[in-house]
Amino acid sequence: MTRFFRLLRKDLQASLLPLGFLSGITLIVMLFTRVRIATGSWPMETALAAVSLPLVFMPLWLLWQSFQTLRVEWREDTVYTLLVLPVPGWKVMLAKLAAVCIEYSVLLGVTVFGTLIFFAPQVQLAMEVLPGSLWAVRNGILVYLFSLAMLASVVIFVQLAFVVSRMVGRAQGLVALWTLFLSSWLVDLCGSLLAPLFRWLPALSLDKLFRLYEIEAGIVVNWRLASEIGSWLGILGLFVLTGVLFEHFVEVNG
Amino acid sequence: MKTRRITLIVLILLTVLFIVDVRYFGSRSLKEPSVDFNISPGFRQPEAHKSQEFVRPQHDITSLYLKGRHGVVELSSAEGDEIRVQAIIWSDREEVLEVVEVKESISGRELSYELSSDLEGEEVGLGFVVEVPDGMEVTVEHQFGTVRVEDFLGFLNLDTRFANVNLNDVEGTLTIKNSFGNLNLQRIAGPLQLTNAYSTCTVELLPVDGGYDFDIEVVNGSLKHNAGFQVNIGGNNRVGAQGKWGEGVHPVHIRSNFGSVVVNIDK
Amino acid sequence: MSITDQALIISNLRKKYPKVEALKGVDLALPQGEIWGLLGPNGSGKSTLLKCIIGLVKPDGGEIKILGQVPSRRTKAQIAFVPEVENLYRWMTVRQAIDFTASFYEDWDEGRIPGLLEFMGLDPDKKVSSLSKGMRARLKLILALARKAPLLLLDEPFSGIDPASRDRIVEGIVRQFKSEVQSMIISTHAVGDTEQLFDGVVFLDEGTVSLQGNAEDLRDQYGKSINDLFKEVFA
Numbered sequence: 001m002t003r004f005f006r007l008l009r010k011d012l013q014a015s016l017l018p019l020g021f022l023s024g025i026t027l028i029v030m031l032f033t034r035v036r037i038a039t040g041s042w043p044m045e046t047a048l049a050a051v052s053l054p055l056v057f058m059p060l061w062l063l064w065q066s067f068q069t070l071r072v073e074w075r076e077d078t079v080y081t082l083l084v085l086p087v088p089g090w091k092v093m094l095a096k097l098a099a100v101c102i103e104y105s106v107l108l109g110v111t112v113f114g115t116l117i118f119f120a121p122q123v124q125l126a127m128e129v130l131p132g133s134l135w136a137v138r139n140g141i142l143v144y145l146f147s148l149a150m151l152a153s154v155v156i157f158v159q160l161a162f163v164v165s166r167m168v169g170r171a172q173g174l175v176a177l178w179t180l181f182l183s184s185w186l187v188d189l190c191g192s193l194l195a196p197l198f199r200w201l202p203a204l205s206l207d208k209l210f211r212l213y214e215i216e217a218g219i220v221v222n223w224r225l226a227s228e229i230g231s232w233l234g235i236l237g238l239f240v241l242t243g244v245l246f247e248h249f250v251e252v253n254g
Numbered sequence: 255m256k257t258r259r260i261t262l263i264v265l266i267l268l269t270v271l272f273i274v275d276v277r278y279f280g281s282r283s284l285k286e287p288s289v290d291f292n293i294s295p296g297f298r299q300p301e302a303h304k305s306q307e308f309v310r311p312q313h314d315i316t317s318l319y320l321k322g323r324h325g326v327v328e329l330s331s332a333e334g335d336e337i338r339v340q341a342i343i344w345s346d347r348e349e350v351l352e353v354v355e356v357k358e359s360i361s362g363r364e365l366s367y368e369l370s371s372d373l374e375g376e377e378v379g380l381g382f383v384v385e386v387p388d389g390m391e392v393t394v395e396h397q398f399g400t401v402r403v404e405d406f407l408g409f410l411n412l413d414t415r416f417a418n419v420n421l422n423d424v425e426g427t428l429t430i431k432n433s434f435g436n437l438n439l440q441r442i443a444g445p446l447q448l449t450n451a452y453s454t455c456t457v458e459l460l461p462v463d464g465g466y467d468f469d470i471e472v473v474n475g476s477l478k479h480n481a482g483f484q485v486n487i488g489g490n491n492r493v494g495a496q497g498k499w500g501e502g503v504h505p506v507h508i509r510s511n512f513g514s515v516v517v518n519i520d521k
Numbered sequence: 522m523s524i525t526d527q528a529l530i531i532s533n534l535r536k537k538y539p540k541v542e543a544l545k546g547v548d549l550a551l552p553q554g555e556i557w558g559l560l561g562p563n564g565s566g567k568s569t570l571l572k573c574i575i576g577l578v579k580p581d582g583g584e585i586k587i588l589g590q591v592p593s594r595r596t597k598a599q600i601a602f603v604p605e606v607e608n609l610y611r612w613m614t615v616r617q618a619i620d621f622t623a624s625f626y627e628d629w630d631e632g633r634i635p636g637l638l639e640f641m642g643l644d645p646d647k648k649v650s651s652l653s654k655g656m657r658a659r660l661k662l663i664l665a666l667a668r669k670a671p672l673l674l675l676d677e678p679f680s681g682i683d684p685a686s687r688d689r690i691v692e693g694i695v696r697q698f699k700s701e702v703q704s705m706i707i708s709t710h711a712v713g714d715t716e717q718l719f720d721g722v723v724f725l726d727e728g729t730v731s732l733q734g735n736a737e738d739l740r741d742q743y744g745k746s747i748n749d750l751f752k753e754v755f756a
Contacts, residue, residue: 006624014612080608084575085625086598122474125451125511167261169539175265182268189275247594249257251578256581258539 003087007095011069012102019103022061023110026054034118051119058107059151066100066155070162079252090243093159097239100155101148108144153235157183160242166250183238190234195227302348306356308339310365317391317409318384319366325381327396329403329410332385339367344379354378389426425460441520450510457508457517465500470508472515479517527586528553528672528704529574534583536569536728543569545728546583551672554700556718558736558747559708561725562755567708568605570725571674575602588671598626601670603661605677611650615643615660619667628669633697637663640696641689655686662690666697673698673705679715691715712748722747724754 036042073079165176204223341356357370391409417435425443433451443460483497529551536544572578587596641659724732
């Protein structure tokens with residue numbers, strides 16, 4: 001595992017600068033919005049739009065980052081170092097995947113921190129109508145884990161698309177986009193085909209976690225695991241495939 | 255070259271499979287989604303209900319406490335000295351109705367009505383139709399439903415969440431705490447203390463002798479009134495209005511967060 | 522010489538890029554304990570041949586045996602490769618680059634590092650991006666020479682660097698190479714005074730081996746230095 005952590009550390013160190021920049025921008029936008037609210041210059045709608053801006057930008061940046069973290073290895077010829085290392089391809093890919101997930105978590109943490117610091121009165125107000133801080137933390141963690149899983153699956157698609165586009169070598173953008181599309185279809189197909197095998201699994205009901213007060217209001221989530229498990233197995237398969245392709249079939253520039 | 259050729263062949267094969275899948279198994283994409291999000295489902299259509307009636311002479315009882323949920327609460331003042339409470343219990347299961355009932359209790363000068371047990375996990379609704387003698391103090395705690403108060407004279411305390419509240423022709427002292435539900439107060443006369451969050455609130459006051467002393471503050475929302483004094487715009491998305499209408503005897507104290515407030519005096 | 526005496530055996534190796542056939546059936550045998558020069562002009566297929574050995578490009582045909590094994594993750598652990606391109610992470614310091622590489626190889630000899638750093642004149646706290654091209658070439662060589670790898674592949678290690686760095690690199694190779702346990706291939710398109718390094722040479726021309734053999738034998742056979750022979754073959 002030392003080798004994995006060394007790769008992860010390398011990928012994290014490489015993204016320190018953009019991550020710091022984005023965290024700073026997020027906090028600055030929040031601080032600016034806070035000042036505008038305090039001086040009464042902005043109506044609430046404008047303030048909300050301004051605060052949401054980094055949150056809207058974050059998934060796009062993470063997608064770009066998951067693509068960039070591989071692309072930069074080729075652009076700067078460091079792939080010559082990476083491909084000659086005696087490590088399995090999946091470890092290299094997992095390190096990059098983990099790095100993007102950690103970056104997401106850090107950015108989210110900065111956003112939450114900024115919200116608590118700069119918008120304490122508004123947060124306090126929102127907390128008054130929620131069943132309690134424990135409820136907020138529990139559901140916050142649940143939403144975070146769900147979004148992390150979604151992010152991880154998208155990053156795996158991007159990694160496969162990039163590796164396949166390198167293998168083809170021509171019209172790489174087009175090949176990557178088409179591979180992205182095909183892989184999401186394949187995962188969906190896996191989910192459908194394997195669903196009958198997991199029919200015995202009950203739907204995971206998260207309604208109690210999401211209840212507002214003790215009554216049936218708020219968001220009720222019913223998660224049917226049968227087709228989900230098939231899809232996740234498909235995603236796992238694509239991840240393994242990406243690792244194998246990266247280790248055995250990808251080439252440096254000719 | 256070999257790798258490139260094989261990769262291209264695999265991509266083309268997958269594309270053909272995709273086309274076949276869409277062409278011949280297109281309905282697969284119409285499968286039910288794996289995750290359902292159901293926002294604010296509310297209370298299911300009740301299957302059964304029962305009612306209990308309580309009639310008590312007022313004697314030395316000065317206040318009435320009602321705790322309901324999901325149902326409708328109707329309150330009015332009536333002539334005479336009797337307190338009449340009809341409690342209606344709703345549930346989607348008959349068995350639940352057999353074990354649940356409304357408990358009446360007296361503590362000092364307060365008479366109260368609420369469900370005998372909480373029945374965790376069961377969906378039980380409780381509404382009231384209430385008539386009280388003039389001048390009584392009535393406290394209503396209610397969530398998820400409707401509260402209607404008409405022709406009431408006395409002291410009224412409301413604590414409502416996720417409920418629509420309609421007051422008509424209410425005279426007396428009003429203390430209202432409300433969140434997530436529209437508040438519509440028509441033809442109100444007397445002192446008013448209102449704390450409101452996440453809802454639209456309309457207050458129409460009757461012109462009374464002595465007039466009103468207004469102190470209104472709205473955070474993250476809008477304020478309109480016709481009392482004739484200025485609305486001040488402050489920091490933190492805060493607007494306020496302070497001033498007197500008439501002699502300013504009856505205080506009207508309104509605090510609102512995330513919602514709009516309209517205050518009119520029926521001149 | 523038996524198969525086990527060969528550090529590397531290549532048979533009929535072929536590699537085709539979309540516009541050019543880089544290797545057209547290359548045969549090569551590198552005896553253990555020797556340094557061989559892979560010589561040829563630019564575009565003759567030298568880099569492609571080394572990339573095939575380490576696994577950076579996939580051959581279209583032929584066979585490669587590294588210490589008796591086909592190329593795999595295991596053979597990667599046995600090869601120290603110095604590519605022609607700048608493969609270092611520029612945001613790393615010299616120390617970080619050393620630590621990063623060290624953590625992947627069991628044959629890493631940390632004891633060699635202080636001596637190598639001093640000999641090559643490198644400051645471990647300096648960022649890779651702040652080093653000159655010659656200094657970066659020295660660092661790449663340190664990362665290869667600090668290992669006790671049985672096979673070293675150096676792709677154009679003298680290309681485009683200043684004479685001082687070139688001399689240091691040559692001296693570094695001579696000092697650190699352990700002929701009892703190591704073998705080495707150095708590819709270059711300019712033989713010059715590096716000729717003395719080579720026990721054997723392979724002349725690669727447009728993807729085919731035009732000449733190969735023991736350096737001393739070739740000198741005797743043609744009555745010329747390898748440098749002169751190179752100039753004559755590729756004139």
